[in-house]
Amino acid sequence: MTAVxxxxxxxxxxxxxxxxxxxxxxxxxxxxxxxxxLQRQRADPADNVLVDLMLPGMDGFExxxxxxxxxxxxxxVVSARDDTHDIxxxxxxxxxxxxxxxxxxxxxxxxxRALRRRGRVGTTPxxxxxxxxxxxxxxxGEVRRAGQVVPVTxxxxxxxxxxxxxxxxxxxxxxxxxxxxGYDTGDERLVDVHVGRLRQKxxxxxxxxxxxxxxxxxxxxxxx
Amino acid sequence: MTAVxxxxxxxxxxxxxxxxxxxxxxxxxxxxxxxxxLQRQRADPADNVLVDLMLPGMDGFExxxxxxxxxxxxxxVVSARDDTHDIxxxxxxxxxxxxxxxxxxxxxxxxxRALRRRGRVGTTPxxxxxxxxxxxxxxxGEVRRAGQVVPVTxxxxxxxxxxxxxxxxxxxxxxxxxxxxGYDTGDERLVDVHVGRLRQKxxxxxxxxxxxxxxxxxxxxxxx
DNA sequence: GGTTCCATGACAGTTGTGTGACAAATCAGG
DNA sequence: CCTGATTTGTCACACAACTGTCATGGAACC
Numbered sequence: 001m002t003a004v005x006x007x008x009x010x011x012x013x014x015x016x017x018x019x020x021x022x023x024x025x026x027x028x029x030x031x032x033x034x035x036x037x038l039q040r041q042r043a044d045p046a047d048n049v050l051v052d053l054m055l056p057g058m059d060g061f062e063x064x065x066x067x068x069x070x071x072x073x074x075x076x077v078v079s080a081r082d083d084t085h086d087i088x089x090x091x092x093x094x095x096x097x098x099x100x101x102x103x104x105x106x107x108x109x110x111x112x113r114a115l116r117r118r119g120r121v122g123t124t125p126x127x128x129x130x131x132x133x134x135x136x137x138x139x140x141g142e143v144r145r146a147g148q149v150v151p152v153t154x155x156x157x158x159x160x161x162x163x164x165x166x167x168x169x170x171x172x173x174x175x176x177x178x179x180x181x182g183y184d185t186g187d188e189r190l191v192d193v194h195v196g197r198l199r200q201k202x203x204x205x206x207x208x209x210x211x212x213x214x215x216x217x218x219x220x221x222x223x224x
Numbered sequence: 225m226t227a228v229x230x231x232x233x234x235x236x237x238x239x240x241x242x243x244x245x246x247x248x249x250x251x252x253x254x255x256x257x258x259x260x261x262l263q264r265q266r267a268d269p270a271d272n273v274l275v276d277l278m279l280p281g282m283d284g285f286e287x288x289x290x291x292x293x294x295x296x297x298x299x300x301v302v303s304a305r306d307d308t309h310d311i312x313x314x315x316x317x318x319x320x321x322x323x324x325x326x327x328x329x330x331x332x333x334x335x336x337r338a339l340r341r342r343g344r345v346g347t348t349p350x351x352x353x354x355x356x357x358x359x360x361x362x363x364x365g366e367v368r369r370a371g372q373v374v375p376v377t378x379x380x381x382x383x384x385x386x387x388x389x390x391x392x393x394x395x396x397x398x399x400x401x402x403x404x405x406g407y408d409t410g411d412e413r414l415v416d417v418h419v420g421r422l423r424q425k426x427x428x429x430x431x432x433x434x435x436x437x438x439x440x441x442x443x444x445x446x447x448x
Numbered sequence: 449g450g451t452t453c454c455a456t457g458a459c460a461g462t463t464g465t466g467t468g469a470c471a472a473a474t475c476a477g478g
Numbered sequence: 479c480c481t482g483a484t485t486t487g488t489c490a491c492a493c494a495a496c497t498g499t500c501a502t503g504g505a506a507c508c
Contacts, residue, residue, distance in 0.1 A: 068448050084328040091334040104308040110315040118342040141394035141439040154441025
């Protein structure tokens with residue numbers, strides 16, 4: 001069955017849309033924020049995405065841009081604003097269609113069908129490690145936290161990739177030195193420093209890390 | 225250059241559309257009847273078709289059905305009628321989008337671009353890449369920015385194609401040297417220089433690139 | 449309480465990148 | 479074949495960003 005993800009902060013509208021879509025034979029589910037929308041689509045990809053533009057927190061434009069980094073799902077904007085600038089900006093950001101509220105469900109359904117008929121084309125998805133709200137894309141050379149790109153340096157990035165490839169496993173300082181730096185020798189404290197810097201960037205509370213944790217006497221571990 | 229066929233019986237509207245499209249950087253030509261439209265598209269296929277619904281003789285719905293028998297070109301209906309039944313019927317007949325007259329040319333252009341990005345499904349795979357407002361057509365040997373052709377040199381073009389083929393992925397200087405120049409060896413700084421020159425042409429603010437970005441220590445990446 | 453292990457801030461040296469200038473190479477048109 | 483224009487590759491400099499070391503203080507362990 002065709003699955004549709006609806007991102008709309010107004011509860012009444014969202015529920016009405018979901019109901020109408022189910023009536024039309026879709027499996028439909030919704031979230032209220034763009035952040036949830038990103039997470040949801042990564043965890044359980046839908047065949048179509050409907051998104052409002054005015055959302056609390058991350059807005060619809062930014063949502064589209066972020067999703068489009070590694071997902072080619074057809075995106076339809078459902079907005080109350082009938083403004084050329086918005087329409088152009090949304091399509092440029094990567095949306096495939098733009099309809100103005102209130103929208104006839106039959107029209108929406110027909111537009112979704114037309115889009116699916118076109119099919120997907122484009123980039124093969126990038127391989128990601130997902131650790132909770134953290135995403136590491138070795139291909140894209142990017143680290144995201146709750147959808148937001150976090151700038152990390154090359155060494156930090158390599159270190160994080162190494163840890164992400166072995167989620168839940170302890171890696172000793174020596175192992176990390178070996179794999180990230182290529183050293184066989186050298187001061188192991190170097191690892192500490194970089195772990196510390198990484199924590200500043202990817203942890204909510206760097207002093208009490210939830211993902212990048214220390215195992216005293218053993219080394220470091222990345223966990224979900 | 226992207227060619228657009230316009231089928232519209234009202235001379236004034238047709239000419240206005242053609243003019244506006246050319247202004248946007250398209251090669252545009254028009255006919256007044258569906259019969260002419262079919263003939264023309266078979267003789268000299270356009271990349272997009274705009275069609276009115278109310279036409280003398282064969283109407284727009286029938287035109288779409290007939291054209292769709294052997295052509296997967298993106299079709300956009302441009303109609304004065306804002307009626308759900310018409311919209312659904314047109315999309316069901318095989319149209320890809322439906323806009324209501326009068327239409328902002330910028331919106332129309334953005335919708336055409338979005339459609340081309342989706343590409344054709346039945347015919348040869350699309351080889352042109354669309355990255356935001358940027359279009360790269362390896363076949364046509366052209367780069368467009370917001371519809372306007374940007375003159376780039378051969379090397380810049382190859383570099384851009386290489387990056388465009390891997391949107392969202394980092395390519396190291398060595399990889400680029402290898403793929404664009406065919407070197408196995410050589411000074412990697414060469415890549416920097418050409419990236420810099422490319423940025424001057426395709427970026428809004430070359431000093432703060434939005435698409436052709438540097439990933440320090442990793443290489444370059446083209447992103448939407 | 450002593451010991452070991454770890455976190456963190458500061459800092460100087462190093463590396464990586466952007467850019468302008470320039471000469472060699474290539475191309476277009478006569 | 480010649481000439482002028484364009485394109486290409488090299489270089490050097492400046493600047494910003496990154497890295498590794500060290501010292502200090504704090505936390506965990508016995």
